[in-house]
Amino acid sequence: MFLIMNLFSRIKFIELQQISDYSVELIIRGALWKIQITNNNHLKPLCVHVDEESHDELEKLQKMINSESLLEDYIIYRRHDKYYLKWK
Structure with a gap:
């Protein structure tokens, strides 16, 4: 996930697949942390x-x-098998 976010800094949407060993909380925390430190305003x-x-x-x-x-x-909301997180 971090490699993709580094390579494609102007990415506007990302969908991640939960790996059974990792919690949704860990995935979302890591993604938001990376967005904050890179100041990615596009995603x-x-x-x-x-x-x-x-x-x-x-x-x-x-x-x-x-x-x-x-x-x-x-x-943040859940529809079927996906969590969606949107912000301004």
Whole structure:
């Protein structure tokens, strides 16, 4: 993920596949951290594809984003097997 974000700094959308060993929280935290340190203003929506049967972690993700001040003005939601995160 970091290599792609480094190589394509003007990327506008990224969809990530959850690897079973990694949590959705870890994937989103890493992506937002990378966006912050590189000051990538082009990438706005982020999509993480998860297993359909995985637990809904929406509240946990919101708490993580807020407590670590990763984003201020954002929307996060889940549709079927994907988490979508959009911000201004």
